Amino acid sequence: MENTVGIGLLGAGTVGGTLIRRLVEEHEAIGAKTGLDLQVRRVAVRDPDKPRDFTLPPGVLTEDAMKVVTDPSVGLVVEVMGGQDPAFDLVLAALDAGKPVVTANKELIAARGPDLIAAAERQGVPLLFEAAVGGGIPIIRPLSETLAGEQIARVMGIVNGTTNFILTRMSEDGQEYETALEEAQVLGYAEPDPTADVSGADAAAKAAILASLAFGTWVGLDQVYREGIEKVSALDIQFAAELGYVIKLLAVAERTGRGVCARVHPVMLPAEHPLASIRGATNAIYIEGPSIDELLFAGPGAGGEPTASAVLGDVIDAARELLAGAVVAPRIRFAAGALADFGDVTTKWSVRLLVDDEPGVLAQIAAAFGESDVSIKSVWQEGQGSEATLLIVTHGAAEGRQRVAADTLRHLEPVREVESVIRVESPEA
Ligand SMILES: NC(=O)c1ccc[n+]([C@@H]2O[C@H](COP(=O)([O-])OP(=O)(O)OC[C@H]3O[C@@H](n4cnc5c(N)ncnc54)[C@H](OP(=O)(O)O)[C@@H]3O)[C@@H](O)[C@H]2O)c1
Structure with missing residues (x-):
């Protein structure tokens, strides 16, 4: 025929x-x-x-x-x-x-x-x-064709069902990471060797594709900054919830003043953000642009x-x-474009510290951030004495400066441990 x-x-x-x-x-x-x-x-x-x-x-x-x-x-x-x-x-x-x-x-x-x-x-x-x-989820065609005329600002995605399932279990049932991972394996959401999912490698490949299509500049796999969810604890999730955030593993592709940046890492998202309500193994991709404002694509990311x-x-x-029989023109053309060094990209951090709660400790911590030109947005304390935990959320500053501040904190006398660092995505500065 x-x-x-x-x-x-x-x-x-x-x-x-x-x-x-x-x-x-x-x-x-x-x-x-x-x-x-x-x-x-x-x-x-x-x-x-x-x-x-x-x-x-x-x-x-x-x-x-x-x-x-x-x-x-x-x-x-x-x-x-x-x-x-x-x-x-x-x-x-x-x-x-x-x-x-x-x-x-x-x-x-x-x-x-x-x-x-x-x-x-x-x-x-x-x-x-x-x-x-x-x-x-239809996302490649919308990005490369339907939205071809949009100056996309940012794409954020929950693009790995295994890690979203694990984080959902940790968040809704207070499970620790290992328990939630075991359950994901029993239910067939996680492979016997879950490394590709929990390390963020699977999401990084998707972040590279999303960034390349959204911005028309090819982003290689090795140019995606990547952190997995292995270090996220039930305590991180509990503290985040107290402050009105949920923790998600996000693939973020954005156009910054210094070029295109693609990254995958755990993120504290305000509980009212459209991606915060994506539960279990469901995937979702959220796109921001000047004309479309915001779009959300959600559905089954695998199977x-x-x-x-x-x-x-x-x-x-x-x-x-x-x-x-026609010669097909490429759906998208890639031009050379600047890729931002992640160290120069503005991020907001949430730093959880175990400290000796003694007079002056807050001043020392504030000074450590101040020396790196990072300003503190909020401080939240739980416990007293040698068991005091501080959760510090910073305002936006270059990722590199946030890292220097965290290193300085590690060497402060009253800081017993920097227990975790999780980046915060929130609309305010
Ligand atoms: N599974 C999902 O939910 C999902 C979702 C999105 C994307 N994907 C992508 O879809 C692709 C396929 O995934 P899958 O889950 O269908 O994989 P799969 O179940 O492991 O199936 C792979 C198939 O390829 C065959 N195969 C592998 N190496 C071969 C070789 N060298 N020569 C001939 N045949 C070979 C296997 O043969 P045998 O059957 O004889 O072993 C099998 O039929 C992957 O790139 C995956 O990332 C999968």
Whole structure:
């Protein structure tokens, strides 16, 4: 049929398997809605003998992934195998052969996006990656197309469901980090090795993509400042709550006076902020701009069904482009632009200190901040004597100066320990 597009999949796991099942079972419904006849022609897996919850004609599954790319009956390639290798070579080969590519692979795009985007541009074919950030939430297309004319100021996202689940449990049930992590593992929200999630690495790849698309300047994975949630304690969450804040792991991409900055770290957010109410494994992305004011996209950030839904949307889009036969202009152009050094970016800090509550201690602490040109917004004390805890929230100052102030505090006689440092995002200075 003239509206037939042969699909080749690299991977048939959680996302790929769901996509195949939908392409097969909903073939008629998808055809009725889009006018497309999408046919699964070749599928690469590691183990063709593994039981699958989809049925394909014999011979479609292969262990040789390059065969999917080179098969002449495959007109469009979907990469859902994950990782950089061999995914990069396979995607590049598909693009070089003039085949549109859809991928859900944030790591691949964040680490090697420019090379792949350049290959797609050379060949005039689409390279779409809606599912790479926010799973089932439409965010890549809104950022790169719908909001293409907006001078975006800032994007803040809860882009990792595992860490948001853990922080929600800690906040709502007073659990310690380890207990909440164990529960996340039992419920399948966290991997047996949770490092990529809890260290912020997964969110950093998404922050790099969000920053690149929002500001049109490519931000590499190694240019994203990153801290995970491993050090956040139930006490931090309790103190934050007393002051009207919740703690979230945020991916922040912003345009500063010194250039674009992308960062991932725990943040104290005012309880009334739209992102503060995002609970459990839900993801959300909040965008600020002069014309749109604020936008919030929220929904399931992972899982086979939501992610395959985003991939399927891209497949339909790419299949239409392929059938139209036109040379596809890139959805977004990247220009060289300044990237800010995080040390120069203005941040507000909340510093929790264990101190000896003796006369003059507050004056010494205020002086330590003052020497670094950091002014204090509020001080909150709990306990007395050698068990006194102070929570100090600063006004905005360069991140580097905040760090110097914290180092000075560590050396003050009455300061027994700087127990935690968490950045604060609040509208006031
Ligand atoms: N899962 C989610 O909720 C989610 C959400 C957003 C984005 N993503 C992204 O989507 C991608 C896929 O994730 P997933 O959860 O579906 O992964 P997955 O369940 O581990 O599936 C990976 C698939 O790729 C196949 N594969 C891996 N290496 C291969 C190789 N060298 N040659 C041939 N086949 C190979 C595997 O074969 P076998 O089946 O034989 O093992 C499996 O079918 C990743 O980039 C991930 O970051 C996932």
